[in-house]
Amino acid sequence: MDAVANENEVRLRKGTTLNERLVLAGIAVVLCLIALPGLAHLANDQWLGVAALFALLFGCLLLVAALFDRNVVWIITPGEILIGEQRPFGKVHRKSIGDRDISGMRLRKSIGKSVEFTLVVETLSGDTLTSPPLPDVTQVQRTTLQVARLLQLPAPAWIENPLDAANARIRLGKPVGSRRVRAYRALVALLACSLSLPFIYALWSGKLSALGIADWSLGAIMAFVLIRYLRRTSAFWIVHDGAIRFERLSLIGTTETDTVGGDDVEHIDVESGGRRGSHYVIAIRLRTGKKIRSPVLVGKDQTRAVKAEIVRRLGLTPLDGG
Known part of the structure; x- marks a missing residue:
């Protein structure tokens, strides 16, 4: 994910780099090669054959993820959102959304492996689009206000973010009550x-x-x-x-x-x-x-x-x- 490029452009990225894909694919290939000889034990109903089968399936899933996971980028400029999607070895699919086609925008907080903030954009045609994560968890308010200014939209309702640099105090952890x-x-x-x-x-x-x-x-x-x-x-x-x-x-x-x-x-x-x-x-x-x-x-x-x-x-x- 790239940081904010300048005051008139915001870039949001989601996906994996070529090096990350190569590492993931290499791990998948090695796992499959190790598992293949163990498949011979399936005929004798030995546990080693079953383990090899699961390892082979897991390696294949990693390989599919490395080859077909898509990269998404949003480029937000004054009056427009340009969305680009590409899978490895495929063409780039581009889509442009003008600010006049947008009916609303809101900020969403997701808690999974890490706390992520994304923008949810609703269009006049009824589509709902979710952006890649905002690039810097300490600059969520600044980035959100910049996007709203570029698209000439009202600033979305603010969601509590204890790590945002706009706060007078940054809080890490939970208070000792x-x-x-x-x-x-x-x-x-x-x-x-x-x-x-x-x-x-x-x-x-x-x-x-x-x-x-x-x-x-x-x-x-x-x-x-x-x-x-x-x-x-x-x-x-x-x-x-x-x-x-x-x-x-x-x-x-x-x-x-x-x-x-x-x-x-x-x-x-x-x-x-x-x-x-x-x-x-x-x-x-x-x-x-x-x-x-x-x-x-x-x-x-x-x-x-x-x-x-x-x-x-x-x-x-x-x-x-x-």
Whole structure:
């Protein structure tokens, strides 16, 4: 997806590049070649033959997706939308829609692997067209207003976007409310009782064994990891001009707050979120050596856009921001 080219043109793209198609097709071909020899086991009703059949079918689906997935581009200029669609090895199909043929436009928010905003255009002929995703999640309001101006349409109703650069504050994560604090404290108390009571009873009755100590130690480690995970995922960032306010649960169930300014930051980078390949976090390393990680964001492009907005608001140079 391309960013906004200039004030008199907006380009929205959806599809895969040639390199991405080649990689996907290569994976599909390798998967099919690996699966073919295993089909010989189908005659003997062996599980290896069934697994090979499913692998072959999956490889064929990947190959079809690489070969026939279409690319779509919307070019919005004053008074007109030019829509181009093309499949690999096929011709480009073009369609032009004038602003006089448009009866309305609205903004739509989709939540899937990542939060995406698209424009839904309704024509006088009754057709409903959905645009490719808007290119920058931090510039949704600006792009939407620009499109409305180019097509001489009323600005569509605004949808809440906590990551939009037009907001006075950018919010990442969920606020640490009183209900969340109570739930966290109840969980900590439950874990403490679950681990302590059997250990105390075994110690009091003289039935404490090496196996019991090992089980209790493993449970304590798992409980500690769970508490650390919940504490880390409770992070809430509020990004102002010149500073970031951090809120998170402490290990004892209270709300910790801190504020960091641009002068306190040594480096900002994008790191893996750790759970899935599409999950990322913004990591801020302070001059004191401490590292602070943001709530999880989905999509590397989206995370980079949010990082760029944070760098701008803190008044950092691109070198400091990574």
